Every structure is written in C-alpha cells, then in structure tokens.
Amino acid sequence: MEVSFKHVTLSYDQKNEILHDMDFVIPSGKLIALLGPSGGGKSTTLNLISGLLQPSQGEIFFGSENVTKQDALKRGVGMVFQNYALYPHLTVLDNIIFPMKMAKIPKKIRQEKALALAKLVRVMPQINQKLAALSGGQQQRVAIARALAKEPTLLLLDEPLSNLDARLRVEMREEIRRIQIATGVTTIFVTHDQNEALHVADQIMVLNEGIVQQFGATQTLYTNPINQFVAEFIGEPRLNVIPVQALRTAVGGIFGTGAAQIERLGIRAEAFSLKPMAQPHIQIPIEINQIQYFGQEQRIDLQLNGYQVIANQMESEHQKLGKTMGYVPIDQIYGFDAKGRRIYAEQSREVQHA
Numbered sequence: 001m002e003v004s005f006k007h008v009t010l011s012y013d014q015k016n017e018i019l020h021d022m023d024f025v026i027p028s029g030k031l032i033a034l035l036g037p038s039g040g041g042k043s044t045t046l047n048l049i050s051g052l053l054q055p056s057q058g059e060i061f062f063g064s065e066n067v068t069k070q071d072a073l074k075r076g077v078g079m080v081f082q083n084y085a086l087y088p089h090l091t092v093l094d095n096i097i098f099p100m101k102m103a104k105i106p107k108k109i110r111q112e113k114a115l116a117l118a119k120l121v122r123v124m125p126q127i128n129q130k131l132a133a134l135s136g137g138q139q140q141r142v143a144i145a146r147a148l149a150k151e152p153t154l155l156l157l158d159e160p161l162s163n164l165d166a167r168l169r170v171e172m173r174e175e176i177r178r179i180q181i182a183t184g185v186t187t188i189f190v191t192h193d194q195n196e197a198l199h200v201a202d203q204i205m206v207l208n209e210g211i212v213q214q215f216g217a218t219q220t221l222y223t224n225p226i227n228q229f230v231a232e233f234i235g236e237p238r239l240n241v242i243p244v245q246a247l248r249t250a251v252g253g254i255f256g257t258g259a260a261q262i263e264r265l266g267i268r269a270e271a272f273s274l275k276p277m278a279q280p281h282i283q284i285p286i287e288i289n290q291i292q293y294f295g296q297e298q299r300i301d302l303q304l305n306g307y308q309v310i311a312n313q314m315e316s317e318h319q320k321l322g323k324t325m326g327y328v329p330i331d332q333i334y335g336f337d338a339k340g341r342r343i344y345a346e347q348s349r350e351v352q353h354a
C-alpha cells in the first residue's frame with residue numbers, strides 16, 4: 001500500500017509544532033526505515049501512519065484513499081513494538097490465532113493460516129509452547145506473525161530489535177527482510193541505528209527535529225547525502241568533517257563558483273588512498289600518525305594540512321608512519337555551507353593539488 005503525506009504537521013499541545021510540513025510518498029511493497037536521533041519524530045510519524053494520532057494540518061492517503069480522519073482499526077495496519085505485547089500464558093499458536101479469532105475468521109481457516117505464518121517466521125518447533133518460555137528473538141517472530149495474521153495494509157515496526165542482544169539483532173534484521181520480501185507487505189521500520197537501516201531497508205527516511213532531512217534509496221543517502229546532518233548520521237566510522245581551509249586552493253578547482261559558500265568539508269574514511277586513482281582526484285600532503293588493525297578492519301589516524309582525520313581503507317603495502325602523499329576522489333569530497341547544506345562539486349576532469 002502506498003502511503004502519502006501531504007503537507008502534514010503535528011502539534012501535541014496545539015502550540016508547539018513537533019512535525020513540520022511532511023510531504024512524501026512511501027512506495028508500495030517496499031521496506032522503509034524511519035531513521036533519526038532520539039526525539040527526531042520517528043514514533044510520532046509512525047503513529048500518524050497507524051492512525052493512533054491525527055495530523056494538526058495536512059492529509060494522509062493510503063493509495064488514493066484519504067485516511068486522515070480514519071482511526072487505527074479502520075486503517076487495518078499491523079504493528080509490532082519493542083515490547084512485544086503478546087500473551088505470555090498463551091501458546092505460540094494461540095497468540096498468532098488471537099487477532100483472527102477477534103475478526104471471527106472460521107476456526108479451520110484461522111488454524112491453517114496461523115500454521116502457515118508460524119512456518120513463514122520459523123517458529124514451528126515452538127508452536128505449542130507457552131510464549132513465556134521463548135527467547136526474545138522467537139517472541140519477536142511470533143509478534144510479526146501475529147501482526148501479519150490480520151492481513152494488514154501495512155506492517156509498522158517500532159524499534160522492534162532494540163530489546164535483543166547484538167547477535168540476535170543482526171539475525172532478526174535479516175529475518176525481517178526475508179519475511180517482507182516473502183509477503184510483499186509494505187513495511188515501515190523505526191530505528192535510531194543507521195547500520196540497521198542500511199542493512200534492512202530499500203529506502204531510508206532520515207528525520208531530525210521533526211523535518212524529513214532526506215528520503216531515498218539507502219545507497220543514495222550514503223553516497224549522495226543532501227546535507228551535513230545526513231552525511232554524518234549515516235556511515236561508520238563517522239564522516240570526517242574539516243574546515244574548508246584544510247584543502248586550501250583545491251576547493252576552488254573542485255567547487256568552482258560554489259567554493260565561496262563552503263565552510264566545511266566532509267570526507268568519508270574509505271575515500272583516502274595512498275595511490276592516485278583513475279577518476280578525478282585531489283593529491284594532498286598527509287602525515288600518518290597511527291596505524292591500527294582490528295581483525296579485518298584498519299584505522300589510520302592522519303593529518304591533512306594539520307587537521308586530524310581517520311582513514312580505513314588505505315593500501316596496506318604503502319602504509320608507513322610519517323609524511324607522504326594522499327589521494328581522494330573528487331566526487332567523495334562533500335562541501336557544506338554555514339547551515340550544513342550541501343554545495344555540489346562542478347564536473348571536473350583534472351587532478352587538483354591541495
């Protein structure tokens with residue numbers, strides 16, 4: 001089901017606006033992550049989609065139907081929260097059956113459907129166990145099966161993995177991906193973990209201070225962030241941000257007339273290289289201060305015209321402490337103005353010296 005917000009705002013107290021002019025279309029059949037820091041407005045947005053909250057202004061559409069005034073029940077969404085809200089004294093089967101019983105679906109059909117869902121979410125071995133006896137990950141699977149039992153228009157997941165330990169979180173995010181592909185249900189997933197969003201979603205909506213910062217394909221947000229907030233929020237290690245002076249004259253050659261507006265530059269750790277590359281790049285004197293390896297991963301602390309940055313994919317055969325020459329592809333240098341807005345590079349074919 002496609003979900004459209006048309007100039008939606010929300011205020012809890014009719015005074016302070018929490019969400020500002022939200023205008024977007026969530027495509028049907030995809031897995032979307034709502035990503036942002038605490039207080040950014042993710043849960044509020046999800047509650048507007050579910051119908052638990054109504055907008056102060058603007059309209060919400062499911063497909064071509066205006067659902068702005070419809071309550072949560074009418075909208076027919078399935079929800080899964082971080083505390084699963086299952087019935088611990090009932091078996092797995094009865095938990096999945098419960099919403100179908102409420103909807104008065106005939107016994108034989110609901111039994112068959114519940115078993116199919118248990119198979120889908122892989123809890124058949126536990127089907128007759130009481131819920132209280134299940135692990136967190138298994139309970140989360142049951143919660144998803146129960147939400148799907150209502151054949152929801154949308155599946156909404158609010159921080160569904162935050163109660164699980166790190167290994168289980170990784171396993172369950174893959175499971176959510178698999179289940180979403182198997183069912184094709186449009187799924188909207190709230191998380192504050194950028195890594196989780198990058199791994200699980202087709203598209204990410206980054207929310208901060210009640211404003212949609214950027215909404216697009218995961219890879220687009222990573223490679224082409226619209227502003228400094230998105231560029232810093234997505235990616236691990238965090239984006240290197242340095243004053244524009246760090247690249248001296250190269251900035252003019254890269255950004256042309258836009259250079260005058262640039263205050264800060266962003267360069268991802270993996271953009272630094274110790275060898276020239278085929279694509280347009282800058283060549284810049286660097287000083288390597290520290291080289292560390294953690295299993296497969298590397299962390300190299302270096303100075304770039306005196307400014308400290310981190311690199312993590314430099315060619316190991318060329319690595320040595322001290323002064324040397326570094327190289328960065330021009331399309332991996334982000335320019336930001338004083339407000340953190342992106343200033344884009346001009347198409348350049350030349351090597352720039354900083």
Ligand SMILES: Nc1ncnc2c1ncn2[C@@H]1O[C@H](COP(=O)(O)OP(=O)(O)OP(=O)(O)O)[C@@H](O)[C@H]1O
Nearest residue numbers: 012013018036037038039040041042043044045192
């Ligand atoms: N019931 C409420 N009444 C008043 N203000 C609220 C209410 N719920 C949330 N807010 C405020 O709305 C803003 C957005 O909150 P929201 O819970 O949507 O953010 P979030 O991104 O989901 O954060 P978190 O990750 O901490 O859950 C915050 O400033 C919060 O204080």
